[in-house]
Amino acid sequence: MTGSTWKELGDLKRRSILEAIPAKWRFQHPVAPAEELRDVTGSYIQQFLTPREIEITETDAVGITERTTSGNWTAVEVTEAVCHRAALAHQLVNCLHEVFFDAAIEDARRLDAYFADHKKPIGPLHGLPVSLKDQFHVKGVETTMGYVGWIGTFQGKKVDLKRATFESELVRELRNLGAVLYCKTSVPASLMTGETVNNIISYTWNPKNRLLSSGGSSGGEGALIALRGSPGGFGTDIGGSVRAPSAFNGLFGIRPSVGRMPYEGAANSIDGQNLILSVIGPLATTARSLTLLFKAVLSQQPWYRDPLVLELPWRADIEERTRGLIKQSLNGSSSLAFAIMHHDGIVQPHPPIARAIELVKQTLTQLSHKVIEWKPPSHQLAIDIATRVFNADGGADIAYHLGLSKEPKAPQVIVSGELLQMNAQEIAALNVEKRQYQKLYMDYWNTTAEITGTGRPVDGVICPCAPHAAVMPYQYAHTGYTTFVNLLDYTSVVFPVTHADKNVDVPQPRAEFLSEVDKVIHEQYDPEAYDGAPAGLQLVGRRLEEEKMLTLAEYLGGEVKLMTCHELKQS
Amino acid sequence: MTGSTWKELGDLKRRSILEAIPAKWRFQHPVAPAEELRDVTGSYIQQFLTPREIEITETDAVGITERTTSGNWTAVEVTEAVCHRAALAHQLVNCLHEVFFDAAIEDARRLDAYFADHKKPIGPLHGLPVSLKDQFHVKGVETTMGYVGWIGTFQGKKVDLKRATFESELVRELRNLGAVLYCKTSVPASLMTGETVNNIISYTWNPKNRLLSSGGSSGGEGALIALRGSPGGFGTDIGGSVRAPSAFNGLFGIRPSVGRMPYEGAANSIDGQNLILSVIGPLATTARSLTLLFKAVLSQQPWYRDPLVLELPWRADIEERTRGLIKQSLNGSSSLAFAIMHHDGIVQPHPPIARAIELVKQTLTQLSHKVIEWKPPSHQLAIDIATRVFNADGGADIAYHLGLSKEPKAPQVIVSGELLQMNAQEIAALNVEKRQYQKLYMDYWNTTAEITGTGRPVDGVICPCAPHAAVMPYQYAHTGYTTFVNLLDYTSVVFPVTHADKNVDVPQPRAEFLSEVDKVIHEQYDPEAYDGAPAGLQLVGRRLEEEKMLTLAEYLGGEVKLMTCHELKQS
Incomplete structure (x- = not known):
């Protein structure tokens, strides 16, 4: 790869994302241009899915976990449906950086086996596919954060034992909770813009109107969830990066205060800048799904794993009072x-x-x-x-x-x-x-x-x-x-x-x-x-x-x- | 004062501190040098006090408030006894920067009147004299923080409307709680040393052994409380500044984590440095007194007044579990x-x-x-x-x-x-x-x-x-x-x-x-x-x-x- 230009490297990576999608889920014909086909949500994307897949992917995170934690839906069936829809979403609006459906289905199979053995879920997110902004490290896949220079490295370092093996603290906790990880979503290189644009996937378009932006910097999350290629996922926000994509995609999203969600071990831009801190927040199709995800992470007591997290469990008394x-x-x-x-x-x-x-x-x-x-x-x-x-x-x-x-x-x-x-x-x-x-x-x-x-x-x-x-x-x-x-x-x-x-x-x-x-x-x-x-x-x-x-x-x-x-x- | 040297200005200020002590409480003869008189605690300082004054000043903060909030002791009697002992303490070890006993006794009188009218205390610290490190602004008195250049200014600024009128958030809360403020204690200029030395009061000696240091930077607090010239007070700690004076003076002292006690509106050194933050913590003669002071401040909900304070009320469940x-x-x-x-x-x-x-x-x-x-x-x-x-x-x-x-x-x-x-x-x-x-x-x-x-x-x-x-x-x-x-x-x-x-x-x-x-x-x-x-x-x-x-x-x-x-x- 040495000697390749940034353009060649970016193109190669872009093609590799597409190639990671199973052939059966790839479009055979190019999608019509945005001028002719603005809105690819709803009935447009549904045409490529079975009724069962539509039922699953249009159920919110709370609805899915109600079924997967009670054994009504299997993790494998849910994961396959969500992966399929995510694959379509990416081909429509360029919202993914990493695709690891095989690993996800394998994880889902293990979860189903656990449920069969123990007659109970592994955790409150048992069998729930969760998407991640491409700042979180997941073993076996890359983190580019939109930088061409990060391809084949660990946060830009060519030699680093963490490469493709290290997992961010949030990822560890999500696995503990039973979530299934299957993709990482697009971000603008630098993270410091409200549009999602980089030299790998080029531009993440808005599924409701492909002439428009999906927002940024968690724009891939916004677009993917808007297309129901994910019931919910985690973005980050230093100036609006969870909220703009939420607002632009008809979603719920939260920017919590500093110290609640574990940023430990995630890649970041201008790391160490200590006046306005980037924070992690979930995006989802319903408010109750945000609460599910937020509460689930807190149940992992991240304050014992991330020195910047405050010892503040979910405060049920405040919820009750409200x-x-x-x-x-x-x-x-x-x-x-x-x-x-x-x-x-x-x-x-x-x-x-x-x-x-x-x-x-x-x-x-x-x-x-x-x-x-x-x-x-x-x-x-x-x-x-x-x-x-x-x-x-x-x-x-x-x-x-x-x-x-x-x-x-x-x-x-x-x-x-x-x-x-x-x-x-x-x-x-x-x-x-x-x-x-x-x-x-x-x-x-x-x-x-x-x-x-x-x-x-x-x-x-x-x-x-x-x-x-x-x-x-x-x-x-x-x-x-x-x-x-x-x-x-x-x-x-x-x-x-x-x-x-x-x-x-x-x-x-x-x-x-x-x-x-x-x-x-x-x-x-x-x-x-x-x-x-x-x-x-x-x-x-x-x-x-x-x-x-x-x-x-x-x-x-x-x-x-x-x-x-x-x-x-x-x- | 223009044209005066730092030495002259420091000397003047030192003399003015002494002169703020009522004549009746000033020593008529010089105190023996440390070589001859190391330990000025206990029976040494007691000789200048009445049995009643000794009883009051050797009662811890919890004991005092038990009596003042139930009307058994008046705020005035307690305040006078503590002021007297603080005056002696300063003359023995140089532990005060500001002396405002008259204002304190006036405040105590108001508290007694309140109690007489309402048959109840104004707050949990009703009538409790509390000493303050010379970083907290109290109306009517100066804050020098040990800097000669701050004499006659507000934090070094000659023209500032806050001068002698502004009060730090902690001070406001202590007043709400019924505490009586009567003195501010010595610190080293810069706050960045474990000894209390400056060009105003020179050196704050250890009451147990006047050849030694009282510690720093809350060294005035440490020395004053060791001599029972205060039942408890507030210091600050960025590298040990509450703890060294506590340890060196046989006291209890806490360095809480960042975000519990309100620093808002207090003077500081290297203000805005954001990697290791100075925090406020109480020092006292008993652990239960620390809890009293800490809990009392939290009861004021400082998180609605200081943007750096966390919304963390006293967690009685954790206390119970412990x-x-x-x-x-x-x-x-x-x-x-x-x-x-x-x-x-x-x-x-x-x-x-x-x-x-x-x-x-x-x-x-x-x-x-x-x-x-x-x-x-x-x-x-x-x-x-x-x-x-x-x-x-x-x-x-x-x-x-x-x-x-x-x-x-x-x-x-x-x-x-x-x-x-x-x-x-x-x-x-x-x-x-x-x-x-x-x-x-x-x-x-x-x-x-x-x-x-x-x-x-x-x-x-x-x-x-x-x-x-x-x-x-x-x-x-x-x-x-x-x-x-x-x-x-x-x-x-x-x-x-x-x-x-x-x-x-x-x-x-x-x-x-x-x-x-x-x-x-x-x-x-x-x-x-x-x-x-x-x-x-x-x-x-x-x-x-x-x-x-x-x-x-x-x-x-x-x-x-x-x-x-x-x-x-x-x-």
Whole structure:
């Protein structure tokens, strides 16, 4: 391979991914181009599957484990169905980096044998196929993280005993829990962009509208799960990388606070940067599936295996208390209060997102919850701080890994190259700035206790995840809607609300703009191009409020779905 | 004041501290020099107090609050007694930076009025005088943190509205809890040394042996509490700064993990350094007093006020479970296991410390607890990493603050001056090294489950806090015994064990040494000079195990005391 160009190496790897798919599952004819075939979800992909395969793959993770842990479905049958659908998904939108279906089916066979022997499942995820973003090391397969220079190496190192043998801590725990691992999903090289683009798989398209992006950096997860090629998987989020793909693909996804999910032994970008930490979070088709995955991992006590994980088991008392608040609301006397942030003072969202917010607001109001306006400290300051954090090393880490193969950097990457590195004092000062911003925001949140009427500050903030529904390539110009959450280290759950609809979401002429980028993004809106793109929103909670936010997201997601179905019927 | 030298300004401030003490409490004659009068605790200081004052000041924090929250003692009487004793303490060992007894007595009066009106205390610390290391801002008084250049400023800034008006979050919470604030205690300028020395109060001596140090950097706290001029107070610890003063003064002290006590709004050294964080911890005369103070602060929900505090209320279930394990042990079937680290592979402790370890080992064995040898990963590596962390900014922050007055740096400060600053990539790499070390240590801890016989890894590790009892000036050559805990972010509680005894702790000739510093420290041992110096040890637990470690420390501290009293009777 020595002497090969990055292009040749990338092409070779791309072909090898395709070749890892069993011949029987490969398309014989090229798929129609996106211009002719935008939406490959639903009936389109179903045509290649048996009714049984459709039944299995369109069951959520909770539904699958209910059947696999009780012996109603075998792990092998579930795994084969999911592998088949994942194979189709990849051929439609380029969402996989690694395909190891044989190993998965072998694992599933062992799980079935265990169940037959012991009459009980090996763990709460027994027989559940789980997809993984290509940052997690799985024995027998590679981790490229989208870098051509990582092909045939361990994180860029040619000689390393860990290569193809080492497993990340999360992977070890998932195996303990009975999950079946079968693929790794695409990411942008560097991870630092909201689109999934690299010199291996090229671009991961949005299954609902293949003119659009599946989001990033966990874009492969988003696309794969949207096509039901996975019931749920794990991504990572340093600036929105779990949430953008969730919102852009009509999924639920959580960005937990630092210290809950075990990052130990996973590959990362700019590893060791210690001001805004990347965190692991699951993405899935239902909120209850997120809870299943999150809770299952905590049951492994990752705090004894990962020094950065906090000893915080799943707090059932908080879940119960939250369910109590919801129940009270159903009796008409709401004790829940939400804030709505229509825009962040920098960019007004496109019509589909503005409509999504109104939908949620209506839902909340109909449920007689208190709804207030969110008027937080400057989000521009949050962006300024986060941008300096991400660029603190002057792009040196990313430049190094791209340099291994001399491949070019995608223009979408938000980290500049060749900047000056910050020194220790500058980094310390930046960290103090960050803490002061966190304090400011925290104090603002506290003040809402005076107007909610519940005696508490707001229980969550509803806000856009991005100014647009699933984005057009090269047009993700404002990541501030997700990044402020990372800076604050808050919990945020994305939930699906609606889809862009060219007939409803007509462009609104505007004479005044919040900022230059506001004008740019306003002008980017094209109802025809965006038509059909999923539009999700964030439910943002405070730091380490995962139990509360997952419980609220399940409730809200359900209510919003009822509301939108109702509207659909009426129209 | 412009044009004054640092020496003049320091002298002025020193005199102003003394002058803030009411004339009636000032010594009329100079105190005898240390050579003639080593030990100023116990009967020496008692001669200046009434029997009632002695009774009050020799009651621990739990005992005081039992009486003040039930109306048996008034806040004013308690405060006056403690202020009087603190005034004496300062004149004996130079342990105060700020004296505000009048404000304290006024606060105490308000508390008494509240109690009279409401027939109940304002909070769990109602009427309890609490001392504070001079990093916490209290309205009406200065914070110098030992820097001459901070006199008359807010953290070195001449113009700042916060000056003399702002209060740190911990201070706000202590007031809510009903505590009475009356003094701030001495620290070394820079905080980065295990002795308390600065150009204001000069040197804080050890009350048990005034030839020795009270430790640092919370040395003023250590000395003041040792003299019972405070029932308990708050220090900070980035490398041993709570623990060394606790061990050197026969006290209990806890270094909690990052994220439990609110540092928000406190002054700090090298603020923003984000690899090893300084934490707040209480020091007190009894373990149960630590628990009282720790629990009281948590009851204020500091996680809604300090963005770095974790939402972790006092975990009564862990306390209960730990008490259960202790109870089980009392029935003869121990389910507790401890490890003993006799030395860290770098420096053998002096005879008093080695004897203290043996005493604890005997105690544990007699209580039929499992005791194993601690054979951890290299502690030299921990020291190397921590040293690089502390020096990452090349000493720039400390040089800047010393430079404000052009005062010289004490030779004991462990941060070098004028080094090159590390850049972002180097800091990130260092952070990865740190994480890998934490992982290595965690994995080692896990392995002990195989040999404890309890089915769990060891419940705690007993080890020295320093190679020596309370140290001789300029001879604190090895801080590794405390620093490894900060690097690992573990919980450590110091408990008193014994005192250096020239008749028992005779020097042991040695031919072989673990390291150069081992030889240096071995040769420093002088049984005559060290005679009477307190010798405490650490009980080290894992990260965020404060509830467990405080409960175990109370138990162990009590058992060790019984054991040593018994030995004393026999000898």
